[in-house]
Amino acid sequence: SQTIHQWPATLVQPxxxxxxxxxxxxxxxxxxxxxxxQAAGRGLQLLFYSVGIGQISSEVPQNLSASRPQDRQFIxxxxxxxxxxxxFYLCAWNKGGIGNQPQHFGDGTRLSIL
Amino acid sequence: AQSVTQLGSHVSVSEGALVLLRCNYxxxxxxxxxxxxxxxxxxxxxxxxYTSAATLVKGINGxxxxxxxxxxxxxxxxxxxxxxDAAEYFCAVSGSGSRxxxxxxxxxxxxx
Numbered sequence: 537s538q539t540i541h542q543w544p545a546t547l548v549q550p551x552x553x554x555x556x557x558x559x560x561x562x563x564x565x566x567x568x569x570x571x572x573x574q575a576a577g578r579g580l581q582l583l584f585y586s587v588g589i590g591q592i593s594s595e596v597p598q599n600l601s602a603s604r605p606q607d608r609q610f611i612x613x614x615x616x617x618x619x620x621x622x623x624f625y626l627c628a629w630n631k632g633g634i635g636n637q638p639q640h641f642g643d644g645t646r647l648s649i650l
Numbered sequence: 651a652q653s654v655t656q657l658g659s660h661v662s663v664s665e666g667a668l669v670l671l672r673c674n675y676x677x678x679x680x681x682x683x684x685x686x687x688x689x690x691x692x693x694x695x696x697x698x699x700y701t702s703a704a705t706l707v708k709g710i711n712g713x714x715x716x717x718x719x720x721x722x723x724x725x726x727x728x729x730x731x732x733x734x735d736a737a738e739y740f741c742a743v744s745g746s747g748s749r750x751x752x753x754x755x756x757x758x759x760x761x762x
Contacts, residue, residue, distance in 0.1 A: 542693075568748045579740070579754040580694075587748075626693055635744035636682045636701040641693035 538563035542627045542642030550650050555600075555614040557645050559627030562608065567629040569610040570639060571602055574624040586610060587632055622649045652677045652743045656753035664761050669713075669728040671756050673741035676722065683724040684742040684750065685715055694740060700724060711735070736760045 539562045549555060561567050571583040582595045584602035592602050599618050603611045610627060624646055628639040657672040675681055682701050686694040698709025705717040715726045724741060738757050742750040 570749075580752045582749070585749060624691075628694075630748055632748055635747055636699070637748060638684050638696045638699050639694075639742075639750055640696070641686075643693045644691070646691065 538629075538640065540627060540629055540640055540642045542625075542645055544645060545643065546646045546648075548648045548650060549617050551619055552616050555612070555617050555621070555647070557612040557625055557627075557647075559610040559612075559642055560608055561629045564608070564629070564631070566607060566632060568632045569604060570628040570630075571610065571612050572626040572628065574626060574644075576623070580626065584612070617649050619649050622647055652681065652745050652751045654741050654743050654751055654753035656739075656741050656756050658756055659754065660757045660759065662759040662761060663731045665733055666730050669726070669731045669735065669758065671726040671739050671741075671758065673715075673724045673726065673753060674722050675724060675741070675743045677743055677745055679745040682744045683715075683717060684744075685709065685713070685724075685726050686740045686742065686752075687711075688738045688740065688755075690737075697726070697739075731758075731760045733760050733762065 542559050569586045572580045586592050586604045600614050624644050626644045627642040630637040630639045653676045655674045684699045685697040688694045697713050698707045700707050700717045708714045713728045738755045740755050741753040744750045
């Protein structure tokens, strides 16, 4: 069966520090991968999605970037964190191709910027 | 393009009462529809999905949803609420691609 792992679960970082959040998927190949951010009491904002290695689409211009160095690995990064980067970050995957495939989510990373 | 509107950001019910969470969608192509549940500090868990087979879809934890094309709705129901149902619920739609468009979510509170 397929599983998705996200780490770390919680992270406290100072303003201006770098960021690296990692997500990996097991048990499938060539998944679509997604990074979302969820602000407190808000819905999900799609940040990036990827349909293959090295293929990244950005939804919202911002202080973050994403990379997909391997088929089942998706990394969210920042060179210098801002206070506004605080939030709950979720990674998700689904099978590519058609729209009837649900997305499956990791457990999330709670990021607090001080 | 697709969009989702969840009516009511907060819904409160008594334990044992009917749960009804509303979702209306807009889609330029036949939609695929999903309901997810999120417990505090956790990811989203798939409750059920509509993929153009039966219009009444049964999911986990006793939830079901009915696709009504004429009303562009996909409301989530459960006959009898449990305390453990307290969570945030998200409706989502996709069209011909793999991306999902999520609603803003409905926080369900269950009162004893």
